[in-house]
Amino acid sequence: MDTMKTIDASFAEPEQPERSPVLSSSAMGILIFIVTELMFFASLISAYLIISAVAEAWPPEGQPRLPVLASALNSLVLFASGFVLFRGYRSFISEGHSERSIKLVRLCLWLGTVFVAVQGFEWVRLLSYGLTMTSSQYGAFFYLIIGTHAIHAIGALIGIWCLLSKLRSGVLKQSSFQAVLFFWYFVVGIWPVLYVLVYLS
Numbered sequence: 001m002d003t004m005k006t007i008d009a010s011f012a013e014p015e016q017p018e019r020s021p022v023l024s025s026s027a028m029g030i031l032i033f034i035v036t037e038l039m040f041f042a043s044l045i046s047a048y049l050i051i052s053a054v055a056e057a058w059p060p061e062g063q064p065r066l067p068v069l070a071s072a073l074n075s076l077v078l079f080a081s082g083f084v085l086f087r088g089y090r091s092f093i094s095e096g097h098s099e100r101s102i103k104l105v106r107l108c109l110w111l112g113t114v115f116v117a118v119q120g121f122e123w124v125r126l127l128s129y130g131l132t133m134t135s136s137q138y139g140a141f142f143y144l145i146i147g148t149h150a151i152h153a154i155g156a157l158i159g160i161w162c163l164l165s166k167l168r169s170g171v172l173k174q175s176s177f178q179a180v181l182f183f184w185y186f187v188v189g190i191w192p193v194l195y196v197l198v199y200l201s
């Protein structure tokens with residue numbers, strides 16, 4: 001009887017290890033959200049292109065010019081933040097809740113905050129020079145498109161701050177890190193398109 005059990009066991013299917021999904025449910029949810037936001041930005045960009053194409057002069061005469069160089073330098077800060085967060089994610093995968101992971105996420109948070117703060121400072125200057133949402137269609141589209149990006153950046157920074165808090169407490173999950181990483185990538189990745197479209201047009 002014992003011999004039969006041994007034979008049956010030898011022909012039994014080996015247990016397959018549980019495979020973790022490539023994307024967590026939270027990361028998948030963020031990706032779906034990003035797709036919807038891409039469509040929203042696409043509609044804004046389409047409207048901007050149509051209005052600018054039929055306008056006699058774009059930007060209109062008498063409207064202040066955008067800070068092209070300052071925003072280009074500020075863009076480098078944003079790009080650096082995306083690279084730093086990627087390094088932080090890789091560090092978290094290999095080292096867990098390490099001091100290095102914490103430092104990298106903290107640096108990303110600071111870089112992202114600097115980007116938003118500089119953009120806000122430039123907005124204050126443009127408003128003082130007379131570029132408002134009611135001054136022209138040019139001003140309205142500028143604040144609508146760039147302002148929408150700023151709202152997404154602030155929301156992503158809040159996510160990174162929560163990420164850092166959980167990382168310090170030692171309770172951060174990879175799925176949460178992945179979701180925030182994807183959202184910040186969206187903020188960083190959409191910016192060059194908006195910069196070229198709005199600042200260099």
